[in-house]
Amino acid sequence: METFKKLKPYYWPYKKYFFYSIAFLLLVTAITVVYPMILQVTIDEVVLKGKYHWIPYLTIGFILVMSVKGVATYINQYSGDLFGINSVYKMRNALYEKLQYLPFKYYDNAKTGDLMSRLTADVEGFRFFLSFGFSELLRFLILIVISVAVMFYYSVPLTVVTLITLPFLALVVYKFDRAVHPAFRGIRESFGKLNTKVQESISGINTVKSLSKESFEISRFNDSNGDYKENYLFTSKIWAKYFPLMELLGNISVILLLAYGGSLVMNGSLKPGELVAFYSLVWYIIWPIVNLGFVINQFSQAKASGERLIEVLEAESDSGENPALNNYERLKGDVEFKNVWLCYDEDSKDALQDISFKAIPGKVIGLIGSTGSGKTSLTQLMTKFYDPSSGEVLIDGKSVTHYSLGTLRKNVGFVLQESFLFSTTIKENISYGRPEATMEQVIDAAKRAQAHEFILELPNGYETILGERGMGLSGGQKQRIAIARAICIDPSILILDDATSAVDMETEVNIQKALKEVMQGRTTFIIAHRISSLKHADEILVLENGRIVERGKHEELIDNNGPYHRIYDIQFKDQKTVLTSNNR
Known part of the structure; x- marks a missing residue:
C-alpha cells in the first residue's frame, strides 16, 4: 500500500465522497443479503406451512427493499465517481505542473510519448480503481462477512464444512496478485514506449516522407506494438492459469454444501428453505473471492500506474524552486x-x-x-x-x-x-x-x-x-x-x-x-x-x-590567422579579399 500512501494527498481531501459511498455500500450489501432470507421465509413459512396470506406483505416488503437498494446504489456509485474524478483532477493538475517545473536535465532522457501515457492512461487507470475497484473490494469483504454471519446463524457445522476450501482459495488469490502486478507494470511501460513511437513518427512525418521511410516506421511501430501485445498475452496467461483454479475451489465448496446440507435436511437438522438460502449465501462468498481476481487485476493496474506517477511527482524540480512563485527584480545584465x-x-x-x-x-x-x-x-x-x-x-x-x-x-x-x-x-x-x-x-x-x-x-x-x-x-x-x-x-x-x-x-x-x-x-x-x-x-x-x-573583434581574429580565420576562409573563399578590405 506504499504507493497509495504516497498519493494520499491527492485523494484524501475528497474523503467525504468516499465515506458517503461506503455508507451506502453497506446498505446495498445488507439489502443484498436479505434476498436469501426472504427466500427462506417464503419456502419454509409460506409454501411448506401454507401461510399464503403472507404473500402480499412479502411482495410489498420486497418492492420497498428493491426501491431502497436502487436509491442506495445510485448514491454509492455517484459518490464513488465523485471521489475518483475529483482525485485524479487534482493529480493530473499536479503532474502537469510538475512537468512544467522539471529541469532541462530531466527532459534530456525523458520520452514525450511516455510522459503523455503517464498523464493520460496511468492517471485513468488509477482513477478507475478509486471510483470502482476500491468500493468493489470493500463490497466483497462486507458481503463475505455478513453472509458468513448469516450462515453461522442458520447452521454452524454446515458453515464450517462449506468454507473449508476458503483458505486454499485465499492462497491462490494471493499468488495471483504476486504474479500479475509485475505483468501489469510491463504493460504500462510497453504502452508508454508505444506512445513514444507514435508521437515521434507523427512529429517527424515530414522527415519520414521526404526519405521514403514509411515502411521502416511501420516496422518499428510493429515491434513496439508486438512488445505491447506480448506483455498483454503474458498477463492473460497468468489470468488463465489462476482463474480456473479459483473457480474449481469454489465449486468444491458448493459440492460439500449440497452433500452435507442435504443430509442435514433429511435428518431434520436443517429446514429446506434454510438450505436454499444457504446455497445463495455461499455464492455471495465464493463469487466475491473468485472475482477478487478481477479486483486484484484493477488494483495491480492502479498500483503500477501509481508507481509511474510517483516517479514524475517525486522527480527533483529546478533547484527546488517554482519560477511562477518567485519575486521579480530588474537586473542590469552585467x-x-x-x-x-x-x-x-x-x-x-x-x-x-x-x-x-x-x-x-x-x-x-x-x-x-x-x-x-x-x-x-x-x-x-x-x-x-x-x-x-x-x-x-x-x-x-x-x-x-x-x-x-x-x-x-x-x-x-x-x-x-x-x-x-x-x-x-x-x-x-x-x-x-x-x-x-x-x-x-x-x-x-x-x-x-x-x-x-x-x-x-x-x-x-x-x-x-x-x-x-x-x-x-x-x-x-x-x-x-x-x-x-x-x-x-x-x-x-x-x-x-x-x-x-x-x-x-x-x-x-x-x-x-x-x-x-x-x-x-x-x-x-x-x-x-x-x-x-x-x-x-x-x-x-x-x-x-x-x-x-x-x-x-572580427578584424583582430582575421589578422590572427587562427581558428576564426579558418572558418572565415571556408565561408567566404573567393570573397575573402573583398570582404576583408571592406571591414577594415
Whole structure:
C-alpha cells in the first residue's frame, strides 16, 4: 500500500465522497443479503406451512427493499465517481505542473510519448480503481462477512464444512496478485514506449516522407506494438492459469454444501428453505473471492500506474524552486563567467572547460564554433537550466544562485535555434512571456523583428490562429515571431541562438539592423555558425571542445590567422579579399 500512501494527498481531501459511498455500500450489501432470507421465509413459512396470506406483505416488503437498494446504489456509485474524478483532477493538475517545473536535465532522457501515457492512461487507470475497484473490494469483504454471519446463524457445522476450501482459495488469490502486478507494470511501460513511437513518427512525418521511410516506421511501430501485445498475452496467461483454479475451489465448496446440507435436511437438522438460502449465501462468498481476481487485476493496474506517477511527482524540480512563485527584480545584465566547468553526467566528457569572460550591458558577445563546441551550453548556465560543475556564473556581481528562477528567466530573452510556436493567435505567441503587453507593444516587437509586414498580410493579422508548432508559416517567419516574443519581454540579457539561420540574407540584414536598436543597453549573446551574423559583435569567443580557443573583434581574429580565420576562409573563399578590405 506504499504507493497509495504516497498519493494520499491527492485523494484524501475528497474523503467525504468516499465515506458517503461506503455508507451506502453497506446498505446495498445488507439489502443484498436479505434476498436469501426472504427466500427462506417464503419456502419454509409460506409454501411448506401454507401461510399464503403472507404473500402480499412479502411482495410489498420486497418492492420497498428493491426501491431502497436502487436509491442506495445510485448514491454509492455517484459518490464513488465523485471521489475518483475529483482525485485524479487534482493529480493530473499536479503532474502537469510538475512537468512544467522539471529541469532541462530531466527532459534530456525523458520520452514525450511516455510522459503523455503517464498523464493520460496511468492517471485513468488509477482513477478507475478509486471510483470502482476500491468500493468493489470493500463490497466483497462486507458481503463475505455478513453472509458468513448469516450462515453461522442458520447452521454452524454446515458453515464450517462449506468454507473449508476458503483458505486454499485465499492462497491462490494471493499468488495471483504476486504474479500479475509485475505483468501489469510491463504493460504500462510497453504502452508508454508505444506512445513514444507514435508521437515521434507523427512529429517527424515530414522527415519520414521526404526519405521514403514509411515502411521502416511501420516496422518499428510493429515491434513496439508486438512488445505491447506480448506483455498483454503474458498477463492473460497468468489470468488463465489462476482463474480456473479459483473457480474449481469454489465449486468444491458448493459440492460439500449440497452433500452435507442435504443430509442435514433429511435428518431434520436443517429446514429446506434454510438450505436454499444457504446455497445463495455461499455464492455471495465464493463469487466475491473468485472475482477478487478481477479486483486484484484493477488494483495491480492502479498500483503500477501509481508507481509511474510517483516517479514524475517525486522527480527533483529546478533547484527546488517554482519560477511562477518567485519575486521579480530588474537586473542590469552585467554577466561574468569565472573558471566555469560543466559536465552533464558522469559518463560524458566536459561540455565546458575553464570558461572565463565578462560582458557588460550594451555589449554584444558573439559565440562561434563547430557543433557541440559548447556555445548553447554556455548560455544555458545564465538561467540555471543547468548548474556548473565548478566555477561561478555572476550577474550584476552576484552568483546566479543568489537569484530566484523567476528573476533570472524574466530578465533573459531566448531566441532558440528551433523556434516553437503555440497553437494560438500570433498576438498571444508574441506576448507569451508578457501577457499584460498592450497591442502597441506587441506590434512594436513585431516591427523590430521584421515580422509586422508579413503578419498584416495574413487573413486575420495578429489574430490569425496558427496551426500546431506554427504550421502554415515558413521557417523564417516562425523565427521572426520568436524574435518578437523575446523582444516583447524587454529582457536585460538577450540570447540569439542561431536565431537568423532560417531567414534569407536580405531578411537577416534587416533583422540585424532592427536588433541594433534593441541591443542598446542590453547584454546580447549571439550564437551563430555564419560569420556574417556576428562580425559586428564587440567581442567574439571561438569555442572548440568546450574551451575558448580565441577571442577578440572580427578584424583582430582575421589578422590572427587562427581558428576564426579558418572558418572565415571556408565561408567566404573567393570573397575573402573583398570582404576583408571592406571591414577594415
